[in-house]
Amino acid sequence: MSLLPETPAILEVRHAVRAWLARHEPAGTVVVALSGGADSLALTAAAVAEAPSVRALVVDHQLQEGSDRVAATAAARALDLGCARADVVPVDVTASGGLEAAARSARYAALDAGRGGHPVLLGHTLDDQAETVLLGLARGSGGRSIRGMAEYDAPWGRPLLWVRRATTRRACADLALEPYEDPHNSDPGFTRVRLRTEVLPLLEDALGGGVSAALARTAGQLREDGEVLDTLARQALASARDGDDLLVERLHEIPVAVRRRVLRAWLLDAGAKALTDKQLRAVDDLISHWRGQGGVAVGGGGPGVRLVASRSRGRLSADFVND
Template identity: 70%
Template sequence: MLPETPAILQVRLAVRAWLELHRGDDVVVALSGGADSLALTAAAAAEADRVRALVVDHGLQDGSAAVAQQAADRAVQLGCASAEVLTVQVGTEGGLEAAARRARYDALDTARAGATVLLGHTLDDQAETVLLGLARGSGARSIWGMRDYDPPWGRPLLGTHAATTRAACVELGIEPHEDPHNDSPDFTRVRLRREVLPLLEDVLGGGVAAALARTADQLREDGAVLDAIAADLFDRIGHGSDLDIDAIIAEPAAVRRRVVRLWLLKGGAKALTDKHLRAVDDLMVRWRGQGGVAVGGGMPGSRLVTSRRHGKLTLTLEKGRAAN
């Protein structure tokens, strides 16, 4: 039985609202042993019918197996039906942070057995995500932030500050594990959390994290409407392998580039950026006889190239260095 103290009640209400909205009965909680996921686990065990905990051991630090097992034991103490430790091998592609994230999500996806996985991302994590997207300058989509439900991933705490989850752990009388990576200035997110966001809060008078999250929500809602318009148009014209320029050139740029994005993804493109989409768009609206545009995707030793031919956009696989 959880104590009815302020922080715990706030976390429980957030989880309860999420479960009611998304009908989450049988759920899995991704537990790291940190304050956010511990508070989430306690609340989920109290609010959901049945909760399993999955703990990922990345093996990146001495004693990580013991830390993972301790987290699993605590999950059962908090009321989870079961807890399982998933040991993963972390690669090096894309840097340590990205590789660890990829290994973690792959392991959780395999072990969830069809259930929704609840993640402990908070309002502060959302603000960091929006700032990182803003710095990339890859268009509105890059600053949409995280959704509260992006199947199979659920994020009930996106409106809850990390300070609340830490307070909840104090109220529960449990000490969360502090990952040394969370304090390392080698990681951009850590510097955003420790340096940039506090400075913004100070200079702008507070409320920055919540404002960034609201902005992301508004952009995501607007973007969803444009995506739907573009998807409807693409369904009507996108049956062939080529894309008819005349069919979309009169559309607003925001719709036109979304249609191009859908067409490229259908053709096997990956990791598309705003720069890619604008360059392909130029093949239609600023045609000066320029050559093709290489986009992400293709096979090893080859690249996907978009070109303009006879009033259509074509996508071909060419031998050579893959696009960045």
């Protein structure tokens, strides 16, 4: 493709991609997850301009009539923009947990299978980050749920987390690219769409603007703090381990913010799934408020089987037991 126009929007997207590449130094090819929407189209154009080699992966969720044509059009645009290769990957969205979650799981699995060992760039913007933080606040499950998406969580890279959605749209207009408008993105039946079209605009109006950027900054600060606490927790977990068990005496004096991270990592390693804050606090009580209470059942196992954390003789153990 010819050199990109040097408009403010295109330059902002390019600079974001350039900075991400400089920070994370991927070797050789990067893969762009291309939907055909404005965010991923702008990202693809910038990646081609900034990275040595770019492949595009287009996931066809097959949820709407004509989705194959939409995917084929996106792949053709990727080649026009200068991608070395563009592949369409059809998926079946059949998992449980709601359409949004099922589509996301199918998409990430397809991208992971097709990336060929290369990092995958995703078109998440500052606006997506703000929506993610609000969703995390609604869950009420602590700092981990409101620190948003990481700039790089291998193999997933997000160069546009400080770029507004309006900027990617302007960049596409400057490039004479008409983005695909997914009807799901305007369907109020999806929680994220209502956040985008109702809640965030109301907050921006009521608080005088700047809310999305403030939420994104908060996510970044919480992520930095969380990384420090996670490092301390890994060190404490290594010190407290005795085989598969934990030695209670080595956890007593640890600050609670670190100790609960230790317990979370230990339980996940033991096979826990979908840990709740209530469960984690109950397991923590086996250390901080020990009164001889019984074990704590947490998510994990299969039908008729539970993972139970219990304390005996100064040790915490996690075992699968039959109901």
